[in-house]
Amino acid sequence: MSNPATYAEGPFTAITSKLNEYEGNAVVNVYLVEGGTENALIDTGIHSGYKDIQKVLTDKGIGYGDIKYVLNSHEHMDHVGNNAAVVRDYGAKIGTHPKYKDWVANNQLNAEMLVHRFEEGKSWDLQQEYLSWMGPESAPVDFEIEDGDKVEVGNVRLDIVGLPGHSLAEVGFHHADSNILIVLDLLLLPNDVVIYLHEDPDITLASHAKLSQFIRENGVQTVLSAHGQPCSAEEAIAWSNECADRVRNIAASVLRNIREAPGIGFVELRDVVCEEFGKSKEWRALITINGHVESLLRKGLIVTQGNGWAVA
Ligand SMILES: [Zn+2]
Numbered sequence: 001m002s003n004p005a006t007y008a009e010g011p012f013t014a015i016t017s018k019l020n021e022y023e024g025n026a027v028v029n030v031y032l033v034e035g036g037t038e039n040a041l042i043d044t045g046i047h048s049g050y051k052d053i054q055k056v057l058t059d060k061g062i063g064y065g066d067i068k069y070v071l072n073s074h075e076h077m078d079h080v081g082n083n084a085a086v087v088r089d090y091g092a093k094i095g096t097h098p099k100y101k102d103w104v105a106n107n108q109l110n111a112e113m114l115v116h117r118f119e120e121g122k123s124w125d126l127q128q129e130y131l132s133w134m135g136p137e138s139a140p141v142d143f144e145i146e147d148g149d150k151v152e153v154g155n156v157r158l159d160i161v162g163l164p165g166h167s168l169a170e171v172g173f174h175h176a177d178s179n180i181l182i183v184l185d186l187l188l189l190p191n192d193v194v195i196y197l198h199e200d201p202d203i204t205l206a207s208h209a210k211l212s213q214f215i216r217e218n219g220v221q222t223v224l225s226a227h228g229q230p231c232s233a234e235e236a237i238a239w240s241n242e243c244a245d246r247v248r249n250i251a252a253s254v255l256r257n258i259r260e261a262p263g264i265g266f267v268e269l270r271d272v273v274c275e276e277f278g279k280s281k282e283w284r285a286l287i288t289i290n291g292h293v294e295s296l297l298r299k300g301l302i303v304t305q306g307n308g309w310a311v312a
């Protein structure tokens, strides 16, 4: 990708924290939105990155009462980890999508609904896998943000763009005045140790199509993301297409493995698919594989057989 310095930043400042090696040595970006008289944060990152956020805010003279909103893109731990700290230290109100707002407001529930969603994931430790990424406190949700909503932060008007799939509650943020679109985890990097996480493949593919169309129709010039570098409209569309190909490749693998081993069960299916793509056999992959199985059942391409599935 091109030098990030060549991209417009508009009213946004990326605050970047390093993730651990398990996440492919990637980063997570939180975005400070400066609207003149008011400020907001898009996401709050991970617990260990809070010092990075505090440093940027302190350098800019932003203190208690100066962050009006936290706008959460979705419920995952690397995006909501400092919600309670930002409420405590800056007096922010928390806005998130209604679908999983109860999870955003309760770290323990959030961890259980992700890591322990399925019986087969219950051997994974909530503290290690999820809770340790977040601060010790949870913060209540104050308002909801959904596709089509507008949020004003001083002189910055953000349009909320629903981009569900990775999480069914995910939203992006469009700033028409600077032609910048912030897309969070719909765009993930291919070298992640973890298989491309999506709750529902069909909804994910629809969001990728929507994203490309939105970029073209609205004249978006710069796309900012949670775990990658800033990129141009054309780069973002290529990245989105590559993510959509990953979804289709996983779908093809799931169907082929069910055809080759009639009656194959959930964990075995997760393992063979992850092996095929060189990904970690863990709890997030259960969510992705489950989404594909449900999609294939809906389409009548597979049926249940014993404790697993076979082609129809
Ligand atoms: Zn996520």
Ligand SMILES: [Zn+2]
Pocket (backbone or CB within 6 Å): 028, 076, 078, 079, 185, 226, 227
């Ligand atoms: Zn993320």
